[in-house]
Amino acid sequence: MFTLVAQFLLQGSKVLAVTLAGDAVKAKNGSMVAYDGQMAFKKMSGGGEGLRGMVTRRLTGEQMTVMEVKGQGTCYFADRASDISLVRLNGETLHVESSNLLCAEGTLRTGTAFTGLRGASQGNGLFTTTVEGSGQAALMSDGPAVILRVTPGTPLQVDPGAYVAHTGSLRQDFQSGVSFRTMFGEGSGESFQIRFEGDGLVYVQPSERNTLGGEI
Amino acid sequence: MPFREVSAKMVEAQVAPGQRLFSQRGAMIAYKGEVSFTPNMQSGQGGVMSMIGRRVAGEAAPLMTVEVPLGPGGPGDTPPGQVWFGHGGHHIQVIELSGDTLYVEADRLLAFDGTLEQGTMFMGSQGGVMGMVRGQVTGQGLFTTTLKGTGGVAVMAHGGVIQLPVTGGRPVHVDPQAYVAHHGDVRNKLSTALGWRDMVGRGSGEAFQLELSGEGTVYVQASEEKL
Numbered sequence: 001m002f003t004l005v006a007q008f009l010l011q012g013s014k015v016l017a018v019t020l021a022g023d024a025v026k027a028k029n030g031s032m033v034a035y036d037g038q039m040a041f042k043k044m045s046g047g048g049e050g051l052r053g054m055v056t057r058r059l060t061g062e063q064m065t066v067m068e069v070k071g072q073g074t075c076y077f078a079d080r081a082s083d084i085s086l087v088r089l090n091g092e093t094l095h096v097e098s099s100n101l102l103c104a105e106g107t108l109r110t111g112t113a114f115t116g117l118r119g120a121s122q123g124n125g126l127f128t129t130t131v132e133g134s135g136q137a138a139l140m141s142d143g144p145a146v147i148l149r150v151t152p153g154t155p156l157q158v159d160p161g162a163y164v165a166h167t168g169s170l171r172q173d174f175q176s177g178v179s180f181r182t183m184f185g186e187g188s189g190e191s192f193q194i195r196f197e198g199d200g201l202v203y204v205q206p207s208e209r210n211t212l213g214g215e216i
Numbered sequence: 217m218p219f220r221e222v223s224a225k226m227v228e229a230q231v232a233p234g235q236r237l238f239s240q241r242g243a244m245i246a247y248k249g250e251v252s253f254t255p256n257m258q259s260g261q262g263g264v265m266s267m268i269g270r271r272v273a274g275e276a277a278p279l280m281t282v283e284v285p286l287g288p289g290g291p292g293d294t295p296p297g298q299v300w301f302g303h304g305g306h307h308i309q310v311i312e313l314s315g316d317t318l319y320v321e322a323d324r325l326l327a328f329d330g331t332l333e334q335g336t337m338f339m340g341s342q343g344g345v346m347g348m349v350r351g352q353v354t355g356q357g358l359f360t361t362t363l364k365g366t367g368g369v370a371v372m373a374h375g376g377v378i379q380l381p382v383t384g385g386r387p388v389h390v391d392p393q394a395y396v397a398h399h400g401d402v403r404n405k406l407s408t409a410l411g412w413r414d415m416v417g418r419g420s421g422e423a424f425q426l427e428l429s430g431e432g433t434v435y436v437q438a439s440e441e442k443l
Contacts, residue, residue: 156246
C-alpha cells in the first residue's frame with residue numbers, strides 16, 4: 001500500500017469516485033450515490049470546526065450540511081447531475097460557495113470567510129466557505145466550470161450568479177452598475193458584478209443562480 | 217467578431233474598441249477590460265416594420281449592447297475586451313455567416329456580431345397554410361428572427377447540436393421541437409405523416425415534421441425540450 005490518502009477520480013463529468021484506505025473525506029450531505037467496501041457516514045455541519053465555526057454558522061446562514069465519510073473502498077458522489085471539477089490545493093485557500101462544494105479531503109480545513117455585500121446579493125449570506133491546506137477538493141457547477149486567470153493589471157468581472165470559487169491572492173469587491181436608467185426597468189441584466197484583482201484563478205459556471213441582483 | 221467556444225456551454229468573445237455585439241440580457245458570465253453593457257430598447261435595428269413584427273410575434277427577446285468604447289487616441293488607445301457568455305446551462309453552437317441569412321428564434325440567440333442586420337420573417341408566408349400551422353405546432357410563433365451578413369452568431373440549444381446539410385435532391389425532415397436554426401437558401405414547410413390511423417389515436421408520436429429543402433444547413437438539438 002503506497003497510498004494512504006483519498007484518491008479522487010472523475011467518472012465522466014458528473015460522478016466523483018473517491019477511494020479510501022481507512023482515511024476520511026468531507027462531502028455534501030446526501031451526495032453519496034453508491035459505494036463498495038466498508039463506509040461509515042457521520043453528519044457534521046459546515047462553517048468550520050470548534051466554537052468559532054459554530055458562531056459563524058449562526059451568524060452567517062452558511063449552513064452547509066456536511067458528512068464525514070470514512071472507510072475502506074470506493075465511494076461515489078454526485079448531486080443533481082451537476083458537473084464536477086477537481087481542485088488540488090498546495091497550502092493555499094480555496095474560496096467556494098457552500099452550495100458548490102461537493103467533497104474535500106479530510107485533511108483540509110474548512111471555515112468561513114466574510115464576503116461583504118456580495119453574499120447578500122446572492123442570497124447566500126454574507127459569508128463564503130473556505131477550504132485550506134494540502135489535498136484535493138471537488139467543486140460542483142451547473143454546466144462545466146471554466147477557469148479564468150486573473151493577473152495584476154487585468155481585473156476580471158464576474159456575474160455573482162455564475163461565480164463558483166476562486167484561489168490565489170485575489171481582492172474581490174462588489175460592483176454595481178445600476179444607473180438612473182436601470183432603476184426604471186430598462187436594465188441590461190448586468191447590474192451587479194464581482195470584481196477580482198490580483199493574481200489567481202476564478203471558477204465560473206455557464207449558468208446563473210437566481211440572485212437578487214439578477215432581477216434588477 | 218470572433219466567438220470562441222470555451223466549453224460546450226460557454227463562449228468567449230473578443231471585442232475590439234469601437235466594435236459592438238448584441239447579447240441576450242443577463243447572459244454575461246464574466247468580462248475583462250473596458251466593456252460596457254447597455255440595454256437595447258428596441259432590440260436592435262431593422263426599422264419600424266420589423267419592430268411591429270416583433271411586437272405582434274412576441275419575437276422580442278430582450279437584448280443588450282456590449283461594446284468597448286473607442287478611446288480618444290483611436291483604436292490603439294484601448295485594449296480589446298474579453299467577454300464570456302453562457303445562459304441557463306444551455307449548450308452553445310457558434311454559427312459563422314458569410315453573407316447569408318440565419319433564421320433563428322429570438323429566445324435562442326445568446327450573442328451575435330453587431331454588424332449583422334437583424335429582421336423578422338413571417339413564417340406563414342412559407343409553405344402556405346401549413347406554414348401558418350407550423351408556428352402553432354412548434355409553439356414558437358409565426359415569426360422568426362433573421363440575421364444577415366458576415367459574422368458570428370452564438371445560438372443556444374437544449375442538449376448538443378448537430379449540423380445537417382440540406383442539398384438539392386434531399387430534403388431534411390426535422391422534429392419541430394428539435395429544430396434550432398437554419399441558414400442558406402432553404403425553404404421550410406410543415407409536413408404531416410398523419411394518416412387515418414393516427415387520427416384515432418395510434419400515432420407514432422411523430423405526426424408533424426418540418427421539411428427543409430434547398431441548399432444550406434439546418435441545426436438540430438438533441439432534445440425535444442424547449443429552452
